Amino acid sequence: MTAEASGAAEIRGALVRLRRATGLPVAFGGLVEPGRPRVRISELTGTATLALSALAVVSGNGLGGKAVALARPCAVTDYSMSRRISHEYDAAVAAEGLRSVLAVPVVVRRRVRGVLYGALRTAQPLGDRTLSAAVAAARDVEQALVVREEARALLAAAAGPGASSGASYGASPGEPASGAAWEQVREAHAALRALAPRIPDPELRAELLSACGLLTAATAPAAAVRLAPREVDVLACVAAGATNAGAAARLGLGAETVKAYLRSAMRKLGAHTRGEAVTAARRAGVLP
Template structure:
């Protein structure tokens, strides 16, 4: 899935959340194509396509005002408002919109898009409606931050480097960061790519991808298979964090972390946290 497609999915989900949370019948929005212009690409609840593809310049109309000021703006009667310019009245009128709010999507102090919500009647939009719209915009912001971080980590992980202890610490930090990001990624293709890179990072320093089964007449080598969550927990353990911190990072209870850790240790045939990390690295499960 391309970056544009991922952004479209995130925007559509945010518009649905905005409508459900506010009760507004219409929501629309888009992301910026440059520092001073955004294009309305997604519509939810619209009766026409009048707004689709509309290019909004910073400072123009309600959305352009929100884009320029990097803050939420609202009008009770769009066509009659004296607080905005009216370059887009034709499209707004064609859709039959009267009360409209616009909320910017701001990532690292840069406006990356605008979400709109609207009524087809001229009624004031209260604080609860505005707060719900702002919350939907925050969801898009978080999704964009996660995606940007994931892309940066993927790019860094692909850069070949010479060997050395310092480099392996960087690899391990990148591996831990990628595994922490993976559960937050909505796009399944990007999440799968993150986990695949994690696997390559883990396997790159493996001395062996097998372990032995003691007690057999002839010890035989078998592949160690851990679940995704067991590897996530071992990644946290390798970073030196407590079970409580690992639970917070993974969004589970500390008791759940203990359960995953016990299961991983049993599969690896070890008895301590430190031994588990060493065995996982030898098995190619951790870098």
């Protein structure tokens, strides 16, 4: 799946969740076109016509363009009559019969990547509950896009020069690579392992964990020891330098739970210290 296709899929899923959470009859949205200051409306749900399909919304124009330009949510109670927006897209909005409309930007690393819209066919205020649900849906898309980008970066790092050859970094046979470059890969791996359990989308979560698995598979033989996913998560945090308390905060677990996972992992790996456990896990191909 291309980055554009995966982004569109995230937009589509967020729109469905938005309608389910709010009862809004219509939701639509799309991504910012690469290299252009405009959003292309590609995903629609609840619409009665194709008037909005493939509409290009330029930054600053209309409600969505205003949301893009300001990088914050915007709403109007009666689209065609509002003096707070420009009216380049009135014909398409009127053809669909929309009146009250909100637009929430999808912002990743301070850059607007898309817009989610929700709308009513009557002119009435869209309350705080509706706006909060729309913002939450946009945050879901933002998180998903970040995770996918981090996963791609992780795989690229694993496939890059030196990722499968310890000689480039002067590493020992049990350690595929070392040095600052490989430490960045390990930190990214730990961060992604910590993030994965928080992802509600099972397909995205599986994709992320698969990326982590490809990285470890590229750097060491298949593991002879079988660790539980949470044991690997804790070891990844420990390998990145986290204390038990830090790992607990990162993983959303209790400190005692982290200790229990760590003790179990150490027992399986035959390790007596945290450092030994990390080393054994790397040699077994559990960690990069």
